[in-house]
Each structure stands twice: as C-alpha cells, then as structure tokens.
Amino acid sequence: MDDRSTTVRELMDLVLRFSRERDWEQFHHPKDLGICLAIEVGEVLEHFRFRTDAAIRGDLEDPDRRRAMAHEMADCLWALLRLADVCGIDLAGALEEKIALAAEKYPVEQSSGRADKYTAYVRSGEEDETGEESSEKN
C-alpha cells in the first residue's frame, strides 16, 4: 500500500476489519476514539520535544527514528479513520469543504507569506458569522 494508490476508504476498511476480527467495535465510541487520537498525537510529539527543527530533520535521516515517527503518525491516522468511520463522516469530502472555506478566509493576496490567523487581516464586521473557530491554518 502507498499513498498514491490507496484511497481513504481502503484505509478505513483496513482498520475496521482489524477491529471487527477482534470484536472491538463495541469499544469504539466517538469520545474514546477522540481520546485515542489525543494520546497518539502526544506520542508523535515525543519525537519533537527539546529538538530543534534542524535536529528533527537529522532524525528523519536515521532509518530507525524515521520508522518510529512514521508509526506514530500512522497511529494518529488509525484513530482518526476509526473516529470518522463510526461517526459516518466522509473525510475527503469534509476536507475539500474545509479547504474551500479556508480559501475564502485566507485570500492569496492577503495571506501570502504570513503565518498569523486570518482574524489579523479581516476587517471588523467581516468576521464569519458562524462563530466557528478557524483552525485550518496548516
């Protein structure tokens, strides 16, 4: 399997099958899977703690460290796929929607080369009325 040839649904089915074979679906409530995700993100972050960006780049050259990092990221994906699946949410569709919303909030000409939040250059009154916290700044 690789990212070029594998669909999101194929990965969802892979982790679903793993759970079904073990009769684990009964434990997979959204709240618990959200907690799983937070735990796995903590384990990704262990690789970055007290490391400079340059040191992390170096770690990625080391096959063992690189593999350990890849596995922690895979665990995050695992939890996220199960979470979306038990909620019946289509991740690709949701991401496409979110990108479209972000493109409105961060027009290219205003946001170019700026890492601050869109609220820094939105004129007062233009704030999106949903009150939804904008966090698509990735």
Next chain:
Amino acid sequence: MDDRSTTVRELMDLVLRFSRERDWEQFHHPKDLGICLAIEVGEVLEHFRFRTDAAIRGDLEDPDRRRAMAHEMADCLWALLRLADVCGIDLAGALEEKIALAAEKYPVEQSSGRADKYTAYVRSGEEDETGEESSEKN
C-alpha cells in the same frame, strides 16, 4: 471528492497546493505541524466534553453539529497530511506496517472482546524488544 475515490496522495496534494499558493511552506516545520495537530484534536474534543456517548450520537443527527464535527476532523487530517508530507513519510505504507505489527501483538484469540493493552496478556519475557510504546489499540 469522497473517501471511496480519493487517494491519500490526492489529499496531500490538495493541502500542499493550498500552502504553496500562500507561500506558507516556510512555516511548515514538523514541530509546528505536530503542534497544529494537537490543537485540532483539542477542537474535535470540544464536541465530546461533558457529553455522553448517547448525546454525541444525537448530535451527529443534527446537520449543523455534524458538519462542525466533520470540519474539525478534516482539520486534523489536514495537519497530519502536511506533517507526513514535509517528513517524506508515506502514511498508507506506515499504517499497513503498523497494522501488521499490531496483529502480532493482539492475536485474535487472545484479544477478542478485550479493551485492555496487549501487555495484559503477553507473558513476561515476550514483551516486544523494541521498547516501542504500543498504541495501536484503536
């Protein structure tokens, strides 16, 4: 776009293009993207705080709440895709590897219907020698 027809790489490219158009790649260090991921997970969790599993199921029936949750999960995916991409990590391949390792740690006959960690039924001495924290229990 939907999960059945979209590959992981297509989603990675979608978020990469968004960043390139805004000249944001310069900010996308692994450490910062790991931080992004933790922030987005916190926003997913806001939907679960003080809610029973039954109440969350009910929330998912409400189109606005469902959409808000889908968007927060999409933000997590966004951060994770950028993180893997800047690290040059193939997520599908890493997940397939991790599943294979988890299948060894959680044999069907021993783990069936049990939510505890594999260390609960591994005999002492059989502990995997990598010392890698097992967190694939999703």
Next chain:
Amino acid sequence: MDDRSTTVRELMDLVLRFSRERDWEQFHHPKDLGICLAIEVGEVLEHFRFRTDAAIRGDLEDPDRRRAMAHEMADCLWALLRLADVCGIDLAGALEEKIALAAEKYPVEQSSGRADKYTAYVRSGEEDETGEESSEKN
C-alpha cells in the same frame, strides 16, 4: 508535601531546582514545555481510554493504578509549572482572574446545572468583545 501546606511557588521551585541541578534550563523554551504538557496529558488520558466512568472509579480504588494516575497528573503539573515559570507568569493570580471572568460569563442563575457553553445563553451582541475563546467550563 501536601496540597494543604504547599504553595504553588514551592512546587515551582522544586521543579526548577531539579532542572538547574541537571543544567536543563537551556532546553526549557515555552514551545517545548507546551509540547511536554500535551505529551503528559496524553499519558493521563491513557488511563481513561475505553473505560466507563464507573470503571475509572474502580481503578482509583486500586492502589497501583491510583498511584500511576497520580503520577501522570503530577507530570502535567510539572510541565505546567515549568512553562509558567519560564514565562514569568503567576498561575494563582491568573487563575483568580480567569475565575472572575468566568463568573461573569456563567451567571449562577443561567448556568446552573447546564453543561453547555455560555454562548448558548448569551444574547447576540453581548458576546464578549475580546474574541477570546471561552474554555473555562471546568
């Protein structure tokens, strides 16, 4: 040491001394300490994953599990104390301030017995103008 007789500053000094003795202050940037905090919270959450509230209550009766949970919470406090200390922030003063703000947002008569966010009962237009995300709902 116990909670009744120990001040926040005494605990801050305890962890500061530990770091100084090991010449670790050089690593203690706010960003890294924030990452530490996220990691430690993940380790607290490991004790709650796939557990009902009743099961967690039971775990707290078991001395070993209780001690393990206490230690993970202590790790969170450790990271938070170092973070506040390197930032020169007085935690007790900040908490007192935050409680006063929360008391305005959550008037007793309106919020009594309700777990939802203050925004659910604030009339439109009364929203606090700071735009500060309210998250004191603990």
Next chain:
Amino acid sequence: MDDRSTTVRELMDLVLRFSRERDWEQFHHPKDLGICLAIEVGEVLEHFRFRTDAAIRGDLEDPDRRRAMAHEMADCLWALLRLADVCGIDLAGALEEKIALAAEKYPVEQSSGRADKYTAYVRSGEEDETGEESSEKN
C-alpha cells in the same frame, strides 16, 4: 492571590466552589476533565504555533498577549485541579514522589546538559521494572 502565598488546596477549593455554585459537579467525571485538559493545552499551544522561541519571548513582552497566554495556562491548571480533586489525588504529594523517582532515573552526573530520555544512558537490565513510561523529563 499569588503563587507565593497560595496553596494548591486553596486553588482547588476556588474552582470547586465555582462548580458547586453552578451545580456542575455532576458533569465532572475524570474522563471529561481529562478531555478538558487536552482542550486547554491545545489553546495554550495556539500561542506557540508557527512562532520561533524568540518571537514567543517577544509576545510575552506584550501585555495583552501575555495576559491571553496566562489565561490559557490558568485554564489548564483549572482542569488539572478539578481532575485531581474528583479523583481524590494530592497533587503536591504526587509531584514530590515523581521528582524523587526522576532523580533516580536522571542522576545529575549522567543527565547533566542532556535532553534525551534516561533510557539513552540506562544500561540494559537496569530499566525500571515498573514498565511505567518515563515522562518526567521537564
């Protein structure tokens, strides 16, 4: 209130009183409070995302930003104090214990000026037999 004159228990009582006045104790299960803590940590991290250590130092000179950061840290403390309180855990005692354990794992002469985990300089076989994940590296 300030860190020098305020005990941990006084702060615990402050947040307990706030909850009692609003009849919120019914919502304060350990699992939900752990989730609260993860959410609040995410909000602290928002201040560090895409910022260099130097930029964060600068932000701390700005009174408004500094206050916003202090409030997010206070929210973390709030969640942690409620969590420990509902679990009946004495945080100061737990921290003192954890520091003593960490002092054994990180002897001054071996750990001085090193940011890596104790497992990097523990000889094989000396690994602590509790299997407890060491995360006191703050």
